[in-house]
Amino acid sequence: MIRRIIKIDEDKCIGCGLCADACHEGAIGMVDGKAKLLREDYCDGLGDCLPACPTGAITFEEREAPAYDEAAVLAAKEAKKEPLPCGCPGSMAKAISHPSGGCPGTAVKNVKRIEHIPDSAPAMSMQSRLSQWPVQIKLVPVNAPYFDGANLLVAADCTAYAYGNFHNEFIKNKITLIGCPKLDMVDYAEKLTAIIANNNIKSVTVVRMEVPCCGGIEKAVKTALQQSGKFIPWQVVTISTDGRIVE
Numbered sequence: 001m002i003r004r005i006i007k008i009d010e011d012k013c014i015g016c017g018l019c020a021d022a023c024h025e026g027a028i029g030m031v032d033g034k035a036k037l038l039r040e041d042y043c044d045g046l047g048d049c050l051p052a053c054p055t056g057a058i059t060f061e062e063r064e065a066p067a068y069d070e071a072a073v074l075a076a077k078e079a080k081k082e083p084l085p086c087g088c089p090g091s092m093a094k095a096i097s098h099p100s101g102g103c104p105g106t107a108v109k110n111v112k113r114i115e116h117i118p119d120s121a122p123a124m125s126m127q128s129r130l131s132q133w134p135v136q137i138k139l140v141p142v143n144a145p146y147f148d149g150a151n152l153l154v155a156a157d158c159t160a161y162a163y164g165n166f167h168n169e170f171i172k173n174k175i176t177l178i179g180c181p182k183l184d185m186v187d188y189a190e191k192l193t194a195i196i197a198n199n200n201i202k203s204v205t206v207v208r209m210e211v212p213c214c215g216g217i218e219k220a221v222k223t224a225l226q227q228s229g230k231f232i233p234w235q236v237v238t239i240s241t242d243g244r245i246v247e
Helices: 018-022 070-080 166-171 188-198 212-228
Strands: 002-008 028-031 034-037 058-064 150-156 175-179 201-209 234-239
Touching: 002 034, 018 028, 018 212, 150 166, 150 188, 150 212, 166 201, 175 188, 188 201, 188 212, 201 212, 212 234
Parallel strands: 150 175, 150 201, 201 234
Antiparallel strands: 002 058, 028 034
16 A cells, blocks of 8 residues: 655664654664664554654655554554563662661661672772662663652663763762663653652653763653653753763
8 A cells, every 4th residue: 555654764864763762663673773664564654753863864755565553563562561570680679778887777677788898998999879779771660669759860871881970979869770772672751651650759860971872861751751740850961972071
């Protein structure tokens, strides 16, 4: 049948992955660093991906293409739903308590304690500020006790490697969620919306890299805040590839 469908200009594509994130049907994917229309029958022709593309690489065209298969799209979404942890220790949600030199009787009880660098270590050593596990957006549960009254940090995973004092300046006193919008073929906005809507989140800080593909994580948070219906203070901090705060 002749119908409207998207067309991707690979010469203009910079591989940011924002179109794949915006395509809720899963028609677009990243192949060898370029956006590809993987399933023509998954493309509904509505063009949610067009405004997400920063270079104008996506347009509409009228051509022969299979009909949009909504049933197949829904089945694919169902198949991609995150499985339960199934007892995997790496997926079990837990709070993390760090040594502070205070009275042992004030430590949080019934929580597995993870010991990091002791306070008596040399000054050049740095103590972890991470306060919960897991940290991957894809793995973190929507409802967890540590979300109550939390200041949320949503960070592109490269930022902690680029910025030397990341733990003290960003992770400290926050609940940390990380991801890579270019490599993770999921829509972060849906998960983040559920977390914000179902928990008492006090604030959200987004830390991203200056590279274009990192715009996906900022966009996901903005969408989640809008969809949650809540008015929560949020800010965006951008890190350069040489480790400086540029915004």
